[in-house]
Amino acid sequence: MIELHRIRTDKKAIIDGLHKRGLSNAEGLIQAIYNLDIEKRAIQLQLDNLSATLNKLNQEIADVLRKKDPAATLEAKKEQSNQLKKKIKQLAEKFKAHGSDLLAQLYTLPNLPHESVPAGSHADDNVIIYQTPRMVVKGGSAHWDLVKKYDLVDFELGNKITGAGFPVYKGKGAKLQRALINFFLDQALKAGYTEIQPPILVNEASAYATGQLPDKEGQMYQIASTPFYLIPTAEVSITNIYRDAIIAESALPVKHVGYTPCFRREAGSWGADVRGLNRLHQFDKVELVQIAHPDYSYAKLEEMLTYVQGLVEQLALPYRVLKLCDGDLGFCAAMTYDIEVYAIAQDKWLEVSSISNFETFQSNRLSLRYKDKTKKTCLLHTLNGSGLALPRVLAALLELNQTPEGIHIPKVLQPYTGFDIID
Template sequence: MLELNRIRNNRESVVKALEKRRFADAQNLIASIIQLDDDRKTTQGKNDEVLSEANSLSKEIGALMKSGQKDEANKIKDKSAALKAESKDLSEKLSTIEEELKQLLYKIPNTPNSDVPDGATPDDNAVVYEHGISPKLGAGAVPHWELIKKYDIIDFELGNKVTGAGFPFYKGKGARLQRAMVNFFLDEAVKMGYVEVQPPIMINEDSGYGTGQLPDKDGQMYHITQENYFLIPTAEVPITNMYRDVIVDPRQLPIKHVGFTPCFRREAGSWGAHVRGLNRLHQFDKVEIVQVQHPDNSYDALKDMCAYVQGLLEKLGLQYRVLNLCGGDLGFTAAQTFDMEVYSAAQEKWLEVSSVSNFETYQANRLKLRFKDENKKTQLCHTLNGSALALPRILAAILENNQTEEGIKIPEVLVPYTGFDMIN
């Protein structure tokens, strides 16, 4: 969440930045936050005065009792008791104000970086780079949802029978290709200095609030109500929460992790003809890269992470483009996001396969993820994450773009992992 001091000291610039992301009622919400903070300070000050007076009276009572002035001490005790009761009321009021303030701060999204384009919808995202050319498919080319039936490698009907829509079975060479991509992505990340972790796929409520999925994405996560756990929407959440309430040694920075997990998203109301097959699932596999960075270096790290993801797409032989997301399309917690999209020649459309984001201090402030600078002053870290990569749409593009009359050709870099070079 945004730092309270920043909101107070830079009120107009914060409001202007929130308006860039088309955040409704920014002015009034910021005003409410500042008013609540004023109330908090006033209540805290009054409570401090009452406690100070109560402490002074306690010392006076002790001195009177020692000197044998019991009646005088008893008179002061009544006043002391009244002050303690007043302090209790003030403490309860303070707790209520602080909780209200925290809940309001949770409603405020991150402020966009100055390089984020202005715009309201995905149509306003800026294409900053394109690579490759569209493959020329034969006359009989079909989309992946027909290919997977033809070669019996993914079964949506069986998944629907066992679980429900959006939970497919991967079979035979389809399953082996999935595993090959996971291992390839993990190996490439480890080569780039990312430390592999295998995190839990369920998180508690504190972790959800720590990285900003709660309360913003509450309705999009699967919730296990009995234990109050949530199935993760991405490995970013448990990996970043490894450092919740941690003061890291600045010599450790940057901290770089990679993790593979299944991901779960309800994606309520998102189904339709434009999201057929692998284009959108309730459960899917993803390899995620996460960095904890010094604030001075986070935007260089963002560029490096984008370049790394682009390198993976080039090794897979996929045509792709890079988008700088506009303010209106920016995720709730991100200060800047670059999306990578691959071109599906059979569907004749671009498919998002990676988002790489810098959250600046937004997550770190929630997480209390800090370091001490050279002056021993505590500072907030910057956090970043990126898909490297999300598998379903990568798989869709590989199947569609590499289809031939003989079968589907496997990208050369994956052959050592699959043990075969064709699906036929």
């Protein structure tokens, strides 16, 4: 959530940033918030003045009682007190309503892009900052045919049990899936992350705190007759550990990793772009979360990018790194790198990780702070990245490593699978 004091002090910069995000009505949105904030503060001033008057009047009533002045004087002052209390109550309700309206309007605003984010309005404007050479496998099969041939993943069975987008992993397919999870977790632990096993259900407050609500309400699964949502990523659960927290500056950065199943409703309709493992309603992911000092968060973003690149390189997958443009940034992100692996048989790039710096956007909602050297309380920066999302990694691995003899397992995974080929 954009900090209100920034709207008060530099409306133009906020409006310019929102224009970059594609909000053509940014001026109207920010002016409405600005005006509502002025009204809310005016009500607060009235409340403060009335409260002071009431306190003075209550002292006068106490003096009348102590001096035993005429009853008429006492009754008049009591009536004044009652009228003041009614007015204060009405103003307090108005103040609360203005606060709710102000928060609701702030919740609709996306984060402002960092100054280094490329200009652009859609994915075609993203900038490729690194790419390995493409590899060619002539006559290779797409992963949806490979998993059927070797009985690794059953989409029809998943459709029978639940519906489209909920595959069943079987035999060596299930073991390869588990191998990837354990490999990613072990690598993160070596890199200094602390493992968290969080809930996969969160309440509404948690979803608001990390920006899933109200922006992605249509993409989340809500459990009927409950206030709980299935998480779209472990970021939601892990980051909310620190809601309403003050972290010692000496404890920064906080680095967590967690594996969870993830659930997203927007998996899309059947077609070439969503076929097989390319896009699912339920999928497994290992997530990286960092909480950093504002002065060092962009250095931490680069550190996370380098780390995730290392994972892909250990799996020997061809890949590229994109720096997302203004118009393709996620709602909460100030800057994002996407890592895409090349699925050879499909001849397409598949996103397997988004690594983002949210700056103070989430921490403002979370009330996640630290105290600087002057003892002033300041907002921290939050970052997250996939390390990695499994379905597309699995799809690319299968397509890349297929041979007439079977599918070879990358050497780094063999200690986890216990086999070196799927045949």
